[in-house]
Amino acid sequence: MFSFCSDPATLDGARWLACYLTTVKHANLYVAVGTVLLLLAITAPAALAFGFGGAMAARSRIWPLSWFGKGYIAIVRGVPDIAFFLFFVIALDQIFEVIRHKIKCPDWPDEIWQGSDFVVCQAAKLPLGNSPQWVHDTYGFFVAVLTFAIVFGAFAANVLYGAMRAVPRAQLETAEAYGMSRRQSFWRILVPQMWVYALPGLSNLWMVLTKATPLLFLLGIEDIVYWAREMGGTALPRFTEYPHGDWRMWYFLALLVFYLGLTKVSEVALERVMVRLSHGQATTGGEAQRRAA
Amino acid sequence: MSCWQTVQDYALRSLGHGERLLPREGYTLCEHFTLIGSGMIWNVYFGALALFAGFFLATVVALGKGARNPLIRKPSEWFIFIFRGSPLFIQFFFAYFLFLSLKSVSPIFDAFTSAWLGALIVLFLNTAAYSGEIFYGALRSIPKGDVEAADAYGFSGLRRFRKIVWPTMLRLAWPAYTNEAIFLFHSTTLVFFSGFPAWQQRGDALYYANYFADKTFNPFVPYPILAGYFILLTLVIIGIFGAVNRHLNRHLPQEARRGLRLRLNVIR
Numbered sequence: 001m002f003s004f005c006s007d008p009a010t011l012d013g014a015r016w017l018a019c020y021l022t023t024v025k026h027a028n029l030y031v032a033v034g035t036v037l038l039l040l041a042i043t044a045p046a047a048l049a050f051g052f053g054g055a056m057a058a059r060s061r062i063w064p065l066s067w068f069g070k071g072y073i074a075i076v077r078g079v080p081d082i083a084f085f086l087f088f089v090i091a092l093d094q095i096f097e098v099i100r101h102k103i104k105c106p107d108w109p110d111e112i113w114q115g116s117d118f119v120v121c122q123a124a125k126l127p128l129g130n131s132p133q134w135v136h137d138t139y140g141f142f143v144a145v146l147t148f149a150i151v152f153g154a155f156a157a158n159v160l161y162g163a164m165r166a167v168p169r170a171q172l173e174t175a176e177a178y179g180m181s182r183r184q185s186f187w188r189i190l191v192p193q194m195w196v197y198a199l200p201g202l203s204n205l206w207m208v209l210t211k212a213t214p215l216l217f218l219l220g221i222e223d224i225v226y227w228a229r230e231m232g233g234t235a236l237p238r239f240t241e242y243p244h245g246d247w248r249m250w251y252f253l254a255l256l257v258f259y260l261g262l263t264k265v266s267e268v269a270l271e272r273v274m275v276r277l278s279h280g281q282a283t284t285g286g287e288a289q290r291r292a293a
Numbered sequence: 294m295s296c297w298q299t300v301q302d303y304a305l306r307s308l309g310h311g312e313r314l315l316p317r318e319g320y321t322l323c324e325h326f327t328l329i330g331s332g333m334i335w336n337v338y339f340g341a342l343a344l345f346a347g348f349f350l351a352t353v354v355a356l357g358k359g360a361r362n363p364l365i366r367k368p369s370e371w372f373i374f375i376f377r378g379s380p381l382f383i384q385f386f387f388a389y390f391l392f393l394s395l396k397s398v399s400p401i402f403d404a405f406t407s408a409w410l411g412a413l414i415v416l417f418l419n420t421a422a423y424s425g426e427i428f429y430g431a432l433r434s435i436p437k438g439d440v441e442a443a444d445a446y447g448f449s450g451l452r453r454f455r456k457i458v459w460p461t462m463l464r465l466a467w468p469a470y471t472n473e474a475i476f477l478f479h480s481t482t483l484v485f486f487s488g489f490p491a492w493q494q495r496g497d498a499l500y501y502a503n504y505f506a507d508k509t510f511n512p513f514v515p516y517p518i519l520a521g522y523f524i525l526l527t528l529v530i531i532g533i534f535g536a537v538n539r540h541l542n543r544h545l546p547q548e549a550r551r552g553l554r555l556r557l558n559v560i561r
Contacts, residue, residue, distance in 0.1 A: 079520040080479035082486070086503060087516040094512070118510040211380040218486055225386065232390070249394050252387035256379045263378035 020242045029227040033258070035141070036213045036224060043148040044209065048202075050153025055160035073158045081151055082215060088147040089219050093126065100124040144219045152209055159201030164190060166197040196277045196285075203270040210262050214255075228255055296323040307331040307495050315494055320509050328505075329518050332498035333526070338409075339497075340478035343416035347424055347477075350417070352459075354425030359432050369425070376422030381415070381480055385487035388415045408489035416484075420477045424470060431466035432458070464541040471534040475527050498522060 004011070005019035020026075057069030098112060101124035108121050122128075127135045167190055175185035217225035232248030278285035302312035304327055316324045357369030376384070392405040405411045435458060443457040463470075482499040485491045491500055498519055505515040 075520075079523055080482045080499070082479075082482050083499060083502070083516055083519050083523070086499070086506065087512050090506060090510075090512040094510075214380045214382040217382075225382070228386075246390070246394065249387065249390035252383060252390055255383050256375075256387055259379040259383060260375065263374075 016242075020244075023242065025231060028222075029224065029231060032222065032224040032227050035221070036216070039141075039145060039148070039213055039216065040210060042145050043152065044206065046145065046149035047152035047156050047205075047209070050149050051156025051158075051160050054153060054157025055164060058157065058161050059164060069157065069161075073154050073161065075154075081212070082218065084151050085147055085215055085218060088150060089143055092143055092146060094118060096126050097124050100126065140219070140221055144216055144221055147219065148209075148212070152205065152212075155205050155208075156202065159198050159205060160194065162201065163194040163198035167193045193281070196274075196281045196283060199270075199274055199277055203266075203274075206266060206270065207263065210266060211259065224255055224258075228252055296321075299323045300327050303327045304331055305334075307334050307497070307501075309493060309495050313493075315504065320505060322514070325505055325515055325518050328501040329498050329515065329522060332496055332501040333522050335408075335484070335495075335497035336478060336481045337526070339413055339416055339481040339484060340474075342413055343420050343481075344474055344477055346417045347420035350421035351424035351428050354421060355428035355432055355462075358425065358429045373422045373426050373429075376419050377426060381419055382483055382487050384415050384419060385412060385483060385489065388412075389488035406489075407492065408484055412484040412487075412489050416477065416481065419480075420473065423473050423476075427466050427469045427473060428462060430469075431462045434465055435461045460541065467534070467538050467541055471531065471538070474530055474534060478526060478530065479523065 004015060005022070011019060054069050054072050057065045058073060060066045060069065097120045101108065101112065101120040104123045105121035110119065112118065112120060127139045171189055171193060172185055175189045180188065214223070214225050216223040228251035229248060232246065232251035234246045235243050237243040274285070275289075278289060280286055280290075299321070300323075303316075303324065305311050306315075306328060308331075315328070354369050354372060357365050358373065360366045360369070388411060389406065392402055392411050395402040396406055405414070439457060439461055440453075443453045448457060482497060485496045485500045494500075494504075496504075502515040502519040506512045509515075
């Protein structure tokens with residue numbers, strides 16, 4: 001990248017490091033960091049939407065819907081999350097392919113699960129065998145996001161369900177007294193007020209979500225863990241212009257520091273949101289703000 | 294092959310006893326249950342030992358974080374921040390490669406690169422940090438009157454801590470600590486996916502569940518079995534911790550006793 005990088009063998013110290021860290025190979029690592037941030041940016045709203053749906057289902061007066069909502073919350077919470085990650089990635093993939101198989105090849109004679117093989121017709125493969133590499137990558141990323149959204153949606157559903165019940169009953173009774181329907185009081189009274197109760201739980205969830213991102217590695221994505229292992233490994237002079245010993249320890253130390261930084265930034269940002277949300281609420285936080293003003 | 298034969302062959306497979314080769318074909322339901330159950334031995338081993346050892350360090354860290362002297366407070370705060378602020382998964386990787394580099398310095402570190410010791414140390418420090426934060430919170434919410442009453446009766450120093458502060462701290466922290474325990478057992482499943490090698494295919498429950506899912510391309514059997522085992526384990530933990538909770542609250546009037554309110558959590 002820099003002009004003095006043309007002959008790495010003659011470099012030393014900081015210059016060598018500057019050249020080493022800007023090789024094309026390292027760009028992969030930086031892209032992977034971007035992938036993590038992208039995953040967070042997509043998953044957080046998606047999980048919140050799943051959670052909102054789950055909480056609404058659990059509150060529903062229609063019992064199959066309410067059972068579904070409560071079941072969704074309960075099952076995902078009782079089992080190690082990582083098991084869910086490993087499960088959903090294969091399960092979602094197979095479900096998509098089976099559905100496509102049923103639509104595209106209705107007269108396929110064989111069973112789909114043949115002993116220890118999973119066979120669908122060529123046209124039902126996802127992504128199609130002849131599609132370019134980026135489609136495969138994007139599809140893998142999409143399945144990962146969906147998996148994260150399903151698992152974290154259950155946790156968010158639990159938090160939001162609790163928050164909806166934490167809104168003082170008197171507020172809803174007032175809404176009813178003003179003649180609002182159940183739907184109106186839900187959207188106009190309950191939803192705007194529940195966030196201040198939900199925020200501690202949601203910020204906790206956000207912290208957990210940021211710390212779950214390295215699990216992308218288990219979902220078969222070439223993420224930061226993958227690249228840190230790749231690049232940290234002993235590099236022999238025969239294969240690279242920048243030979244070094246086993247530096248995986250230092251790469252993972254860098255990742256550790258990256259995540260600590262992410263945690264610190266989130267803590268500060270979430271504290272600000274909490275101050276903002278407490279404004280004008282009937283809570284001790286809101287009361288303290290009112291006194292101070 | 295009868296199911297009993299399978300149990301004999303594979304029940305202690307995760308410890309290296311019995312049949313050496315993992316099942317190669319057939320993959321009966323019995324084999325699923327036996328092998329995944331065998332792997333649970335490791336999950337229980339990691340969880341139980343880390344929790345037990347972590348309990349003592351957590352008490353020390355909580356007291357340290359509550360100390361007035363910054364020389365004691367700052368290290369405790371940093372310890373808690375580092376282990377709570379970064380993913381356990383990365384901690385495992387870092388520790389593994391750290392031990393690997395130390396191994397070339399001195400052969401003392403040989404054992405640390407294997408999961409039974411290396412991963413146990415990471416889990417121990419990790420749970421100590423999480424529990425330390427819980428205990429610290431409980432320490433700060435001990436009713437003022439309790440401590441004043443202890444002062445009035447002439448308790449001081451270590452005796453006041455052992456007889457009044459510590460039991461009250463445990464009582465207040467216990468529901469959250471139960472969640473932490475469940476959470477810790479769940480996170481033991483990460484061990485064999487994070488650098489630490491499963492020597493001679495002696496892995497934990499998730500390792501074997503993953504093995505079956507990879508071989509049969511059917512995730513719908515091994516993972517629900519794994520889930521079933523973990524739900525059972527969770528129920529056992531709730532049972533044990535519930536009994537301790539009743540013991541800690543036995544002096545309170547029936548009405549005021551606090552039941553365990555469980556809030557399970559995800560990966561750390």
